[in-house]
Amino acid sequence: MTRPAHLASLDHDDDPFAGSEGSDRYFNRELSWLAFNRRVLEEACNTAHPLLERVRFLSISGSNLDEFFMVRVAGLKGQQLQDVARLSNDGLTSGQQLAAIVAEADALVTSQRDVWRDLRRQLAETGIAVLSSRTIDEALSGEDLAWLETQFREQLFPILTPQALDPAHPFPFIPNKGLAVMFDLVRIADDQPIRELVMIPAPMPRFLRLPGEKARYIAVESLVKRFAPLVFPGYRVIGGAEFRVLRDSDLEIEEEAEDLVRYFANAIKRRRRGRVIRLELESGMPKRLGSVLRDELGGADCFVTESGAFLGVGDLESIVDEDRPDLKFPPFSPRFPERIREYGGDCFAAIKAKDIVVHHPYETFDVVLAFLKQAAADPDVVAIKQTLYRAGKQPAVINALIAAAEAGKSVTAVVELKARFDEEQNLLWASALERAGVQVVYGFIDWKTHAKVSMVVRRESGQYRTYCHFGTGNYHPITAKVYTDLSFFTADPRLGLDAAQMFNYITGYVEPENMALISLSPRDLRPRLMRLIDTEIDNAKAGRPAAIWAKMNSVVDPAVIDKLYEASDAGVQIDLIIRGICCLKPGVPGLSENIRVKSVIGRFLEHSRIWCFGNGGMLPNDGAQVFISSADWMQRNFDRRIEYMLPIENKTVHQQILDQVMVANLIDNEQSWELQGDGSYVRTQPGDRPFNLHRYFMTNPSLSGRGASLAASGSVPKLSLRSRR
Structure with a gap:
């Protein structure tokens, strides 16, 4: 479309x-x-x-x-x-x-x-050894080496395929993220030199752990180099060096594609053969081997770098799985909202009584799954509509939608095929959903559906009531354990009608009319945001307090940045919490002296999008305008994605987001970095009043999820904003 x-x-x-x-x-x-x-x-x-x-x-x-x-x-x-x-x-x-x-x-x-x-x-000092091909022999006993050789012969050797490199054997294709070892050999029988290449099989774990209580890891490529004589009997190994390849992995979308599913299935295959963009070489690789690789893998059009003695440091994640709780963060079990427990686990009854915001990962993503599972099992539910941008490989959300369809409900799933690196998984989910009778829609060809929205239509007392979930993050049970996001549940009929219009826009191309509360990109989200900033500018010029707080992943859009500069010049006090990319220059005299930018990097990945406007008062205040959104302030989010932005009107939810979440982010000084006007970041020093926002929310339950227990205990400490100006 x-x-x-x-x-x-x-x-x-x-x-x-x-x-x-x-x-x-x-x-x-x-x-x-x-x-x-x-x-x-x-x-x-x-x-x-x-x-x-x-x-x-x-x-x-x-x-x-x-x-x-x-x-x-x-x-x-x-x-x-x-x-x-x-x-x-x-x-x-x-x-x-x-x-x-x-x-x-x-x-x-x-x-x-x-x-x-x-x-x-x-790691070695704490009993976790990561051995290289050079240190295997000196670090291991004869018994260990015998076990290792047996493992190599029986488990790895049958999978390896040495490939000679000569006129009869052209240089093989190296897939994206492919890791290989190139050897220079001499045939013992006639002193004939030969060059061989051994690809490391992609499905294999990167590390082999030796048996025993002490943790000893060896990378697969180190095993290949150590046991090269077994791979090349009759040859003398002169040298061996590792290299790794990264390829162009972006997918270009053709608006004229007749069958989007088939197009993406073929595009994923093409991506695996994309142009080599980066060639990583083991440090100290002989020049003759490096020259061959440069010539064979892209020449001057790829970037070559020496990456040390271990290539692909992303694979070190597997070592983190070692069972050493003393070397990891203390375990944390997220809470289930007490408000829903007070209603006997009935999500609809709790949401109908009052809007709820759930703060992930401090409160469990299971509440979202419970909402969908209850909808699937409830005989009074007649329809479910759901956007799926990244659902991951865990099938909980998919299974709930399938169960609802098999129970005879009308189920619509908007599956985004253009979710980068999740395209293949989303194709699989789409196929499973369709087989179960779910109406699967792929949305627009050249816009991504990035909004995270679920709506459930339920028959109550002879009428229909709509329950909605709006998320700042994905319907992804795994990332919800480490990403900080908000899940907003509501039965407000205005938001229900707005959500229905949004889905009709995506599935049937029906233009929304008279949206009550929600703003959508690319229709009106940027203009709405600009008007909110203009209101703060007008307040500042009229001598009233004027302030903006915003939290998100990235700020890139030049039009919004220019508007923030204009607001700063008018005297609006602006605090931005931007975890990742920030193209705005803060604190520059004559341009942005009233803008401060910080980044929070810690145990959890800050992902929620929250925008707050003083509305005639300094922040925080009860009359402030508070919004949650699925969008960052980037051109793609405003112009090429379906995104939502909605106001928070419920008093308790408003207080939780503004006075708790936003204030905690602003006063954090243990995990924060301040962006300087020259582009550098300076780590905040805690001083004598340290505050860690992740630790705070791990130990203090949320406001809106606590229900009657909040009034009874009053135990949630009130945060105060200590000005940094």
Whole structure:
């Protein structure tokens, strides 16, 4: 489905010369993202975290960097190769951006290598050894080596396929994220040199753990190098070195695609063979081997980096699974909202009585599943409509929708095929849903349906009542354990009608009319946001208090940034909590001296989108306008995605989001970084009043979920905003 003609001009970043004079007004998007990943890596050095959690942060920084190259760098490289004359908002060409990106990315890789060296040493001191091919013999006993050789012969050797590299055997295809070892050999019989390549099978675990109480790990590629004589009998091994390949993994969508499902199935296959965008070489690789790899895997069009003695640090995540609770964060069990327990677990009765907001991961995602499961089993429920952007591989949400359809209910699922790297899983879910009788809709071809909304229509007293769930995160049971997000449940008939119009817009292309509360992109979300900022500007100019608080993942859109600069100039006090990319320059005299930006990086990944406006008073205040949303402030969210934004009117929910969630984020000083006007980030120092927002919410139940127990106990401490100005 294509977009309406009257919305076709909304892509603000399609102007090839947009923002060509913006270097003084905006930070570069890509470099800002690298700065975010640098903050993630810094957490691997944070001795306040347990050791294995630090390894996890290192792993995350590696996985993040992989995806960045596969998508963002690949896109810029494509522009450069095609001579696309598009400048970034800060005025850089694709070539200029790539040069800066590669320099910073290489510095980041060097830091990752140094961090891993230190963590590896500390792991060894705590009884967790990660052995290399060079240290296997000296670190293991004869019995251990015998076991290892048996494992290699029986479990790994049958899967390996050595490939000679000569005129009769051309260089093989290396898949995306493919890891391989190249060997230089000499045939003993006639001293004939030969070059061989051994691919590491992708389905295999990256590490082998030796038996025993002491944890000893060996990477698969180290085993291949250690037992190369078994792989190449009759040859003398001269040298061996590892390399890894990243390919262009973005999918381009053709609006003329006749069958979207078939198109995506084929596009996923093409992605596996995308252009090589990055070649990682083991440090110290012989020049002759490095030259061969450069020539065979993209030449001058790919970026080559030496990544230390361990390639693909994202795979270190498997070591974190070691059963060492003393080296991990203390276990945490999320709470189930007491409000729903007070109604005997009846989600509909609790929601009908009063709006509820659930704060994940401190409160369990099981409440969302309970809502859907109850809808599936309830004979009075007649219809369920659900958006699915990322549902992950856990089938709980899918099973609930299937159960509802098999029970004879009308079930509609909007499955987003363009959810990057989840396309294949979403195709599988769509097929399973359709087989069960669910009406599966794929939405617009060139817009992603990113809004997280579920609605249930229930027959009550001869009439129909609509119950809605609006989420700032995905319907993903796994990420809901580590992402901080809000789930808002309501039976407000105005929101029910708005949600119904939103679904009709996606499924039937029916333009919404007279939306009561919800704003949708790409229709009216940006204009609504601009009007809210303008109101604060008017308040400031009239001498009234004026303030904006906003929390989200990224701020990129130049139009919104310019409006915030205008608000700052008028005297509006602006506090932004931006975890990732921020192209806005804060604290710059004459531009943004009233804007402060911080980033929170800690145990949980801050993901909720919350926007607050003083509305004639300083924040926080009871009359403030508070909104939750599925959108970040980026061009893609405003112009190329279906997103929602809705106001919070319930007093208790309003207080929880504004006075608890937002204030806690602002006063956190143990996990926070302050963005400076030059683009650098400075870690906040706790001083004599330390505050950790994650620890606070792990130990203090939410307001709206506590029901009558809140009034009885009054035990939730009131947070106070200690001004940083």
